[in-house]
Amino acid sequence: xxxxxxxxxxxxxxxxxxxxxxxxxxxxxxxxxxxxxxxxxxxxxxxxxxxxxxxxxxxxxxxxxxxxxxxxxxxxxxxxxxxxxxxxxxxxxxxxxxxxxxxxxxxxxxxxxxxxx
Amino acid sequence: xxxxxxxxxxxxxxxxxxxxxxxxxxxxxxxxxxxxxxxxxxxxxxxxxxxxxxxxxxxxxxxxxxxxxxxxxxxxxxxxxxxxxxxxxxxxxxxxxxxxxxxxxxxxxxx
Numbered sequence: 001x002x003x004x005x006x007x008x009x010x011x012x013x014x015x016x017x018x019x020x021x022x023x024x025x026x027x028x029x030x031x032x033x034x035x036x037x038x039x040x041x042x043x044x045x046x047x048x049x050x051x052x053x054x055x056x057x058x059x060x061x062x063x064x065x066x067x068x069x070x071x072x073x074x075x076x077x078x079x080x081x082x083x084x085x086x087x088x089x090x091x092x093x094x095x096x097x098x099x100x101x102x103x104x105x106x107x108x109x110x111x112x113x114x115x116x117x
Numbered sequence: 118x119x120x121x122x123x124x125x126x127x128x129x130x131x132x133x134x135x136x137x138x139x140x141x142x143x144x145x146x147x148x149x150x151x152x153x154x155x156x157x158x159x160x161x162x163x164x165x166x167x168x169x170x171x172x173x174x175x176x177x178x179x180x181x182x183x184x185x186x187x188x189x190x191x192x193x194x195x196x197x198x199x200x201x202x203x204x205x206x207x208x209x210x211x212x213x214x215x216x217x218x219x220x221x222x223x224x225x226x227x228x
Contacts, residue, residue: 108160
């Protein structure tokens with residue numbers, strides 16, 4: 001397994017369900033990110049973790065709950081989502097945070113296509 | 118607020134021709150730019166980057182040009198191939214060390 005992997009690749013859930021997205025990076029990076037990608041919009045940064053600690057939360061609703069147990073794994077726990085939360089959720093990692101050595105280039109996973117009914 | 122954006126949402130190019138994808142940015146303090154390629158069903162993949170102390174950088178079949186005077190950068194793909202069909206994003210690092218992404222241009226390759 002190489003690079004950044006994400007599971008599941010596709011997820012359909014009802015508004016009352018609870019589900020989790022998983023991301024794993026095999027690059028030895030210290031920083032990990034969650035992005036939301038909606039049609040015709042720029043990538044929206046949701047959360048940033050550095051050495052397992054959350055460094056950024058871009059005003060994301062509490063129905064999205066991230067978890068970073070170690071530098072290689074990142075989860076996004078979902079509960080009581082809304083239809084407008086349907087999107088592609090991308091995980092990325094970088095050696096360091098932007099501005100640091102190797103921190104400006106992010107490596108993305110394939111994403112989880114989420115549909116909320 | 119600051120932005121990084123592409124000029125066209127879609128671009129159609131004949132196979133074998135050169136492609137030019139343009140991007141504008143608003144923050145003159147941005148000092149680092151990246152181009153990403155996103156193929157269908159995949160996440161964005163790094164193509165090439167450029168720092169603000171350069172005005173041109175070349176990779177394999179790709180060239181990025183940076184014009185700081187008009188805050189514009191472009192990605193040139195030589196001899197466009199069917200495998201180049203994708204959405205291309207530019208991104209820039211702002212003064213707060215945040216990476217700001219543009220919306221993307223979808224490149225269609227015509228046979």
